[in-house]
Amino acid sequence: MASAKEEILARIRNAKVPPVAPTVRGYDREGTGGVELFAERVADYRAIVHVVTDVPEALERLKGKRIVAPHDVPAEWLVDGVTWLHEPLTIEELDQSDGVLTGCAVAIADTGTIVLDGSEGQGRRALTLLPDYHLCVVRVDQIAASVPEALQRLEPTRPLTFISGPSATSDIELNRVEGVHGPRTLEVLIVG
Amino acid sequence: MARNPVTWLGSPTFPKAAHEALADTQLRQNLRKATGTIRGRRAAAVGEMTDWEQLRVAGEQIKDDVLSRLDTLLLQLEESVTARGGVVHWARDAEEANKIVLDLCRAENAREVVKVKSMATAEIGLNEALEAGGVHAIETDLAELIVQLGDDRPSHILVPAIHRNRSEIREIFQRRMGVEVSDEPADLAEAARVYLREKFLTAKVAISGANFAVADSGSIVVLESEGNGRMCLTLPETLITVMGIEKLVPTWQDLEVFLQLLPRSSTAERMNPYTSVWTGVTPGDGPQRFHLVLIDNGRTATLEDSVGRQALRCIRCSACLNVCPVYERTGGQSYGSVYPGPIGAILTPQLVGDMHDPQAASLPFASSLCGACFEVCPVRIDIPSVLTHLRAEAVEAKGRTAESVAMAAAAWVFREASRYEKAQKAGSLARFLARDGRITSLPWPGSKWTASRDVPAPPSESFRAWWRKNRG
Amino acid sequence: MRVALFATCLTDTFFPETARAVVRLLERLGCSVEFPLDQTCCGQMHFNTGYREHSKPLARKYTDVFGDYDHVVAPSGSCAGMVREVHPTLGESPPRTFELAEFLVDVLGVTDVGAWFPHRVTYHPTCHSLRMLGVGDKPLALLRAVKALDLVELPDSTHCCGFGGTFAVKNAETSTAMLADKMTSVLSTGAEVLSAGDNSCLMHIGGGLSRLRTGVRPVHLAEILASTEEDPWLATR
Structure with a gap:
């Protein structure tokens, strides 16, 4: 008896779907948005946004908290007065922390999205x-x-997470409510 | 061959199911409110895009390209996933897919698994199969959880509990979670958060679907909102992803189209809160065992149909459900399948693959052919055309019926103007049934019309009779 | 301009006043209207109900009857849509067929057809004229130019009325539920006349309005546009 794989492939070939013309990419691939649009659209999702020049100063807000930080965030981010938690951390330790500080790989102005790829500072x-x-x-x-x-700037084989605002759901009467399983507060510092 | 669980056993035909649903005041109200809300929000999210039509065309073309070389792309996907430490499985049908997943759960000694919302696993009846095999699957998407705790069935692709309003959800949560909670959506979401937290933190195995799989990189993509997806895709040691063989895109670049089309069409957001992308296994980050189960379950048969195969372009956004005037009134359960609404009316019968099944054969007729679905479809599936195509198949499967005899007679009359004119004259005698220029009651099958509508009395003179007299 | 009128079987049989209005209107605008007597039906009912094979000879017949005309006009978005969008899939190359409003605006280039209609009117854009033909706002532009006409916007106008051909009997209850909402919208406008470009949808909505004795009268767009001060529309039915 043929394996499932062989049988499925044979059935696909048997369907004889004719080849198609190359895809026409007539849509806008460039976009024009910058910092302002990004800030506006992140805020639209009820994330908190600040445009700052000095990161350590902006991190004063973390004082007195127990904050997770990847070991390779810039040293100047690890300001005094914060209990910094570094790896190795268990699931329970992460769950019981007050928050996490990271950088990101890429952000998207059009959609107000930040993308993490697990590289430096994430x-x-x-x-x-x-x-x-x-x-x-x-x-x-x-x-x-x-x-x-x-997408052009990202390496697809890295583990990627696209984040657009705090966790939310539209499952109750199709209205959006923020705050389910993921972080209920997302704060974004844009360093200008 | 085993019955395809894409339709629920014992479901009545669409008109019979609709009869019940239309009388359900609460259901009608909930759907009217929810679909009305999302229609407006979607229109706004799409309205701010200047290149929406070009994106739709590109989406259509990329998906058609996938269908035209599905064998090559699937092999490429298998190779790239395998190269990154994943294991790929192939399943001809639901039974085979369910057995693969159950065996994988047993191999991990898992008695309980967490699940991310997935149409593919709903289609194959995975939860029931796992339960029968001693493995309990916990749905973690809020709407899926509402359906699961309410011992209910889904009624929408994106929001399976769309037929439930906040106070019904509150009642289900209080009864099944044993907590006191208000009917505020934020409180209900919080209740779900607390209820599921422990499950996420202790689960050893997670099961997901896939929105997209990128053939050239082997990357799998899941879009979600709540973070339950990230929990399942990140915390357990083993991840099993079940996906239909048509969920591919050829390249990473192609995602740039769908990551714009899908969120705006489904939840009416510029971007959904979370999108996760993973490729096989990443050492030190996330599940260290990854299985990808590719399911056919009627797709290759659908692929053979040159008109019907466009249903395989579907990216499960639900926009067609939300604009459908039939869906809005009958709800999703009337379709007797996990795929309701316009897309369900063309996809379900094709996956079932048997137009002698009266329930499946009734679905293509559950439409007024108004075309609102085609207008919003992000991958431009011409649903009305596929509906009429499948209606022809249903009629053929039924053979000789009173309707087919009447239709043949009508066609015979219309083929000759002289016969048509004689019929007109005979028909105009019906005006003697009329009072005050209207007919209020006709015998069957005209009674189906006159149950709610009058018929105008036929005039004593047709237009052609007038023309002949005055202009001929 | 020589124009062939495709009356459609429904209008020919049940609503001759609409076809007569098309003739009067087009002649007033300088067209020479012909009505080939061999015409019958475009085959839409058969095609949409799943009797594709029966619709083929009817599509053939349509091409035979109208093939020599440069312009065919039908007082129906649905039948014009069938000819334009479906007949080619049945192997036909049909002649250029227009729905009335698009013919007036696109081909004749007029929006003010010199009509007079002193009534409060609301307009339902039928699904096939809207989504198959893309007629858009053309009927409304025509109505806005009608003297003495009080045009009121129909709420949720683009929602289907629930007719859908044999859908209206095969899924009669769902069809009726859609009809109920459409009637609610119509009644909310306080209009005395409901107009549309398709007698099929008007027969359905009008049948409901009549059953409930609402007093609202369905009138095809052609009849409003044909009405003038000298030769006004009269409620004949």
């Missing part, structure tokens, strides 16, 4: 998931205008 995915508060630092040069531009 840590593994669980870090930004279990703490109830996520503070994300976005450099202006990391902001792509459009979704196409952002």
Whole structure:
């Protein structure tokens, strides 16, 4: 008897679907948005947005809290007065922290999205998931205008997380409510 | 061959199911409110895009490209997933897919698994199959959880509990979670958060679907809102993803189209809160065992149909449900399948693959052919055309009926103007049934019309009779 | 301009006053109207109900009857849509067929047809004229130019009325539920006349309005546009 794989492939070939013309990409691949649009659209999702020049100063807001930070965030971010939690951390430790501070890989102005790819300053995915508060630092040069531009800057084989506002649901009467399983507060620092 | 669980066993035909649903005041009210809300929000989200039509065309073309070389792309996907440490499984039908997943759960000694909302697993009846095999699947999407705790059935692709309003949800949560909670959506969401937290933190195995799989990189993509998806995709040691074989896109670049089309069409957001992308296994981050189960379950048969195969372009956004005047009134359960609404009316019968099944054969007729679905479809599925195509199949399968005899007679009359004119004259005698220029009651099948509508009395003179007299 | 009128079987049989109005209107605008007597039906009912094979000879017949005309006008978005969008899939190359409003605006280039209609009117854009043909606002532009006409906007105008051909009997209850909402919208406008470009939808909505004795009268767009001060529309039915 043929394997499922062989049989499915044979049935696909048997369907003899004719080839098609190449895809016409007549849509806008560039976009024009910058910092302002990004800030506006992040805020639209009820995330908190600040445009700052000095990150350590802006991090004063974390004073007195127990904050998770990947080991490779810039040293100057690890300001005094904060209890910094570093890996290795268990799921329980992450869950019981007050929040997490990370950088990001790319941001998207059009959609108000930040993208994490697990590279420098971001840590593994669980870090930004279990703490109830996520503070994300976005450099202006990391902001792509459009979704196409952002995808071009990303390496698909890395573990990617696209974040647009705090966790939310539209499952009750199709109205959006913020705050379900992911961090209920998302704060974004745009470093200009 | 086993019955395809895409339709629920024992479901009545659409008109019979609709008869019940139309009388359900609460259902009618809930759907009117929810679909009205999302229609307006979607229109706004799409309205701010200047290149929406170009994106739709590109979406259509990319998906058609996938369908034209599905074998090659699936093999490419398998190769890239395998190269990154994943294991790929193939399943011809629901039974085979369910057995693969159950065996994988047993191999991990898992008695309980967490699930991300997935149409593919709903289609194959995975939860029931796992339960029968001693593995309890916990739905973690809020709407899926509402359906699961309410021992209910889904009625919408995106929001399976769309037929429930806040106070009904509150009642279900209080009864099944044993908590006191208000009917404020934020409080209900909080109740779900608390209820599921422990499950997420302790689950060893998660099961997901996939919105997209990128053939050239082997990346799998899941779009969600609540973070339950991230929990399932990140915390457990083992991840099993079940996806239909048509969920592919050829390249990473192609996602730039769908990540714009899907969120605006489904939840009417510029971007959904969370999108996760993973490729096989990443050491030190997330599940260290990854299984991808590719299911056919009627798709290759659908692919053979040159008109019907466009249903396989579907990205499960639900926009067609939200604008459908039939769906809005009958709700999703009337379709007797996990795929309701306009897309369900063309996809379900094709996946069932048997137009002798009266329930499946009734679905293509559950439409007034108004075309609102085609207008909003982000991948431009011409649903009305597929509906009429499938109606022809249903008629053929039924053979000789009173209707087919009447239709043949009518066609015979219309083929010759002289016969048509004689019929007109005979028909105009019906004006003697009329009072005050209207007929209020006709014998069957005209009674189906006159139950709610009058018929105007036929005039004593047709237009052609007038023309002949005055202009001929 | 020489124009062939495709009356459609429904209008020919049940609503001759609409076809007569089209003739009067087009002649007033300088067209020479012909009505080929061999015409019958476009085959839409058969096609949409799943009797594709029966619709083929009817599509063939349509091409035979109208093939020599440069312009065919039908007082129906639905039948014009059938000819334009579906007949080619049945192997036909039909002649250029227009729904009345698009013919007036696009081909004749007029929006003010010199009509007079002293009534409060609301307009339902039928699904096929809207979504198959893309007629858009053309009927409304024509109505706005009618003297003495009080045009009131129909709420949720683009929602289907629930007719849908044999859908109205095969899924009669769902059809009726859609009809109820459409009637509610119509009644909310306080209009005395409901107009549309398709007698099929008007027969359905009008049948409901009549059953409930609402007093609102369905009148095809052609009849409003044909009405003038000298030769006004009269409620004949």
